[in-house]
Amino acid sequence: MSEIINNREQETTINSNRLTMLKKIFKDLHDGKNVDEVKAHFDAFIGKITIEEISKLGNDFLEEEGIAITEVHRLYAAHMEIFKGAIQEEYQEINRPEDQPGHPVHTFKLENRELDKLVQSKLKIHLELFEQEDSTENIYKLAEDINLLLDIDKHFSRKENLIFPYLEKYGIYGPTNNMWRIDDFIRDAIKDAKQQLTSYNGDKKAISEAVQFIIAEVSGMIYREENILFPMALSHFTEDEWVKIARESDEIGFCLTSPEVEWKPERNRLDEKAISEGYIKMETGILSLKQLELLLNHLPVDITFIDQDDVVRYFSHGKERIFARTKAVIGRTVQNCHPPRSVHVVEELLADFKSGKKDTEDFYIKFRDKYVYIRYFAVRDENGEYIGTLEFTQNIDPIQAIEGEKRILE
Template structure:
């Protein structure tokens, strides 16, 4: 580390400027310094670190440096090694919320135990068997394991769509910017492993490399969640917020196991705001708020509205949504509702709408068993001012299957 940190910086390590000391340690890691020397400096001048410091510093450093996704992944691994055993724990006191069956964190941890069991007692064993003999039987066992591991997408999706939005409300953006990227790396490599195994042609080395990576990184993500993310959330979220997260988790689903029970905190149930019976007068009619919501929810499409500041303000809630939405996205920046690798597409589209270059944009994709038509419309007022963006999503498989005619009387 001496070749990276000059004399002035060495003096800073001996100062009380904790933030600068941490920044120098991060920069030394980024610049390829000797890990053992950096770890010694960390232990000597920092010692313990809080979850907030890790999140805020990681986010600030990554934004300032503008490093690549690949570098983010490398640094994340090194940071976690650096912080092992150094994260400050809260003083014990009573039964912790995550110990209550049905609490979202209790469920997340149950899923992590199920994932560890899958990785350690099945996948690792089957991988060793495959390493010894890449027979069709051993390939098939690994495919079965991978099919189970694909369920981790639900675990990550709940984290990204329920935990991250509330952290952002408290000004904590590190997990959204950094952890979501790693989640996507893991998802992609699980799918890649399945592809290699499903069309296996004897490339044992490629299979072993990707499977080893998947096992290692899934374990590492469990560590990050349980030593940083979950405690950070528990330190900030109110009980009402945890109740909302628990109630909306069913919308996305669970990974390998279900919640132990329905969580009922030891207090009165939440008072849900009833929909007002007031009326809204429009140019072409008058509807009550109740009628309006029911009308929108009965449309055979999903609609989402994003305001002029890119904040999600509304989404319809029909019986069969195509893409999962939770109420936690309301009031959230639309950029933070998408995986980091696709944010640039969203920003380009919104920029075109705001500048008037475009008024609409269409996409169509295969999604699970559906053929999905996604349309975006710039919403403008009577004088052309940009008010927001309407997203319109529809399963068009039934429409594509239409043939001939069906008249109303038939």
């Protein structure tokens, strides 16, 4: 027995020393040391790296607040250079769930194949034609490819709103804080390229650089997802969690393709609690839980409630939601439900509500084909104590279109 204990102690020491060495190597990267030199050191002393080690490194080095997006981009590119060919396969199971059609990871990879095909077989070729001759036809072909690539937003949104929350549950924050920033960087680059092509002014070099950047970044993100993010998620998530993710994916939508079948694992232990028929007595009436939920879901607005600790506790589920919401956000802090670049606005608003400086705040924006009115209310109890924030979102286009009067039934 003492021999086993000693072996375990030695293994723990080796793992600890290895992690210390990895942290030193990656600190050199963060401090601006030459990537080739760092990689040579990595190859000589580490060789292979596991997903668990990447996860630990991500939490230590990739979640710095206030880090510039250009620096995040540099670090991710450098990390990818180090990781390529060095990630250790931890298991080779036959008939893995993620290989089954309809499983979220299978769907993500299916989309990645379509994205890769679009980038390599169309966008890259059409860019070469454009660089040879910036004719109207070649500009149009590039613009058509870029328009198709805008669909990547659905792929990223499912990842951010369905995969990231569960990673946080297991204490893994690197992807949320940083991969989301890179996703936004790619989104912005695609939109900028579309704008440049739409109002092309003869600057062929600018278009070429913008499209080459998109090709490199999309390809890089596919590699990161399939070699780091998905294995990381697969090593932690339960079958029930994957079932929930699969069921909620439809609400956000799919990119360039979609699963042909619904994934049904052999053993589905998901226990969906039916809504209780118990009654709630309120100051102005009594409703069953079923009536209350139906009532809230039939309001022509979207409602979300965040408690005093900034945790999302409820959202209404009407037929036509304006912004995507999935059940994975329940129990998640509201800060982690927003892109990193807009978190400061959320923090400032909540601080004003908690301090009593404000009770309401309104925003109104054009979103796709809607004019959206977003209102926030500080919810306080009878003693004036802050207990949370209510978000109220409404498409006001139909209201703005109202003219005259209507006094009879149609």
